[in-house]
Amino acid sequence: MNKKQIVDKLEEISLYLEITGENPFKIAAYRRAGQALEIDRRSMATIDDVGAIRGIGKGTKRVIEELMETGESSVLNELREKIPGSLLELLKIPGLGGKKTGKLYRELHVTDLETLQAVCEKGRVRALPGFGEKTEEKILKALKERSRRPQELSIAYMADLAENIESVLEKVPAIGRFSRAGSLRRAKEMMKDLDFVLETADPEKTADGILEILPVAEVVVRGESKMTVHLSDPYRVSVDFRFAEPATFVTTLNHFTGSKEHNVLMRHLAKARGEKISEYGVEKEKEPVRTFSSEPDFYRYFGLNPVPPEVREGTDEVDLARRGPLGLLKLSDIKGDLHMHSTWSDGSYTIEEMADAMRAKGYAYACLTDHSKSLRVAGGLSEYRLMQQLEEVARVNARYDDFTLYSGVEMDILPDGTLDYDDEVLRQLDFVIASIHSSFSQNRLAIMKRMEAACRNPYVRLIAHPTGRLLGRRRGYPVDVARLIQLAKATGTALELNASRRRLDLSAKWVRQAQDAGVKIAINTDSHSIKMIDDMALGVQTAVRGWIRPETVLNTLPREAFDTFLRGRKPV
Ligand SMILES: [Zn+2]
Ligand SMILES: [Zn+2]
Structure with missing residues (x-):
């Protein structure tokens, strides 16, 4: 614990x-x-x-x-x-x-x-x-x-539930492969219910096995092809378990991942070839039903490059996949995490433990970014403590030859638009993040004045969680994101896609605009514990929803290139 x-x-x-x-x-x-x-x-x-x-x-x-x-x-x-x-x-x-x-x-x-x-x-x-x-x-x-039960619940809430469900599914012997489907698999920010597709030859045993362990308030449907339950959580979230035989697992998964609009595009494509797509496979007259061993195979059969679930929204993904590979970011492209906290501020683990965990994750580097002095509730560091921390970072860093721990800080942008440390302090750090944690009720003008001050500072490389929202719980402060993107571009400042499941901010829509404007994105977990490091997957999924390519993302750089980036200067 x-x-x-x-x-x-x-x-x-x-x-x-x-x-x-x-x-x-x-x-x-x-x-x-x-x-x-x-x-x-x-x-x-x-x-x-x-x-x-x-x-x-x-x-x-x-x-x-x-x-x-x-x-x-x-x-x-x-x-x-x-x-x-x-x-x-x-x-x-x-x-x-x-x-x-x-x-x-x-x-x-x-x-x-x-x-x-x-x-x-x-x-x-x-x-x-x-x-x-x-x-x-x-x-x-x-x-x-x-x-008045909310229509939709946040991905933070639903991903927690899904992880519990997955730990149950792993324990049921009658289940082979299984996968998330529906909105959660596509990493939508808000969703109504959860869907899973399970590979099983014995629906009866599978249902029994799940109900034996999973805390359920009510079983709504129980049949040969699916079971629907309401969980016993406060919102009584509805979960659909679809049962598929091994041969039809892939098409069932594809069907129930959706979106509906994407499925319509695919059905049109099939129809034009005299074929029919269903959850059971692809049918053509006088031919046996065709099934697939993977989703990429399914798309290739239709002459398409693989379409990741996150962009299956029924826009232009099918056309683009016909023209060439989509070239979107993958989790394995991420080489480091640039935002994390230790016990020196409000994190749960020491610097050494966090660095070890980042290295164990396979990263080549990570940045330590504890809070700055004004954020007293989070144990923000005085200049003196920050300088002491530099020594600890150097000590920890000396333990590795295949991993670099960079020194950094998450510096508060104060309500009056000044920054929490002088340049004299900042220039001694490898990587400086700036962010807003106070006076959320200011008007747009005041917030943008703060953002501009941070972007124009030569040492601030990244604006963290740019809107301050908490998904489904807090709107954040009134930031003009389009203007922030312009400022970021003009000053060579990167913007964060905070991968923490509670934030996922900037959202897919905005990172896409930032990429179009030529702004660099950093996808960071803002981890306060070792477990949170795994939220990188949700961050990458959100980026993929925004059609982000690996070259847009700062922390896809290999270690040497990231070093070079850090030594470089902002054009301000
Ligand atoms: Zn923060
Ligand atoms: Zn943070």
Whole structure:
């Protein structure tokens, strides 16, 4: 377990304790332990005695050690048995903390959102000490807003679910190959449901095997060719599992990957040749149904170069694939990651652990880019700490001969348009990223003034997560992206496609425009933990949706060429 996961578990324990009405000192002890861990600059693997950290007592030390050894906590497990987990959902209602939730649970036997709604409607909540009529009204209003289930959910949310489902599918012996299909396979930002295609000769056993492990709220359809379930997550996401025999796996996958518009283009093409495409294969009169061993083979059969799922949107992909290879970016083109955090700011792992993980990923280089001094909530580095960090980067870097760790920083662009460090500091770093983390409510003019200042600085090589959006959760600040692209072009500044599943910003539409304008894109994971490094795949998928070619992407450069790039100067 990494630090973030342990801190989350400690927080969960303290919430449960609040709900049970435990004594406040015990609750505070867990909170304090979590904070102590967060403040400590080491990762879990490099702390040899958690008990020695100020703020961690005997009891909490035992819990932390158990979590580290087993990934579980007997204290937490006991609490979970005693208290319905659905109560934690209540905590997402504004104004309801652990204490109030505890009262509702103990006094009114509220166990989930539905029972909460019922007691509110009966006017019983206002009678509880510490609640009142206003609170009751507020809770009801929040409940109504929540029940308006969003039409579409973000890829961040859905990819998490999909990963859980995939770990289940791996455990079911009746399943051979399997793949994501539908919108998720095409890496759309928002989607309604999940689709998987499974290779199996035994649909019955497959369905049983899945239902045995996967937490499901409801089985909607169960048949020979598919099963549809609603998961037991808060949105009850609908998942389609399509069953295919080995021979038809590829055509089934192609069919259910879509998009519908792309499938229409392909059917037209087939029709013109007197053929018919379906999920079962390609049919021609008096000939046996044709199946394929791979999707590229399927496209080649129709005289097309392979069309990756991400661009199957029914625009001009079929025409272009007829003319020649699409030449789009592949995950294997990526040679390094230029944006990551360590325990020196708000990351969960040490510099050395992050660098090792990047190298293990097969990269030739990575840039360490912790936060700058003004971002205090994220442990931003003072000039002094940053200079100390340079020494640590040099020490770590000396361990490798097949990998380079570059020094860098993610520097805040301050609300008044100044930058968080002087040029004197910046010029000592290999790679400087600038980004906005504050005053999102400024108007477009003020935001663009900040962007321009960063682009015009000779040491700033990249603008990170340029719009500041969080998919499905936060719009970001009002940036004029078209203007930013012009500025980036004029100043030789690169723009980021932040691969973190929560951001994916710039979006496909904008990276495509940036590429057309001749602006370089860097695809970076902004990793705060080792697991996040894997989000590069989603970043590359988003880039492919934007028709990005490898030569547009800064971090496809081999190490020597990237070195040369770093030594070069901006034309400002
Ligand atoms: Zn950032
Ligand atoms: Zn960052």
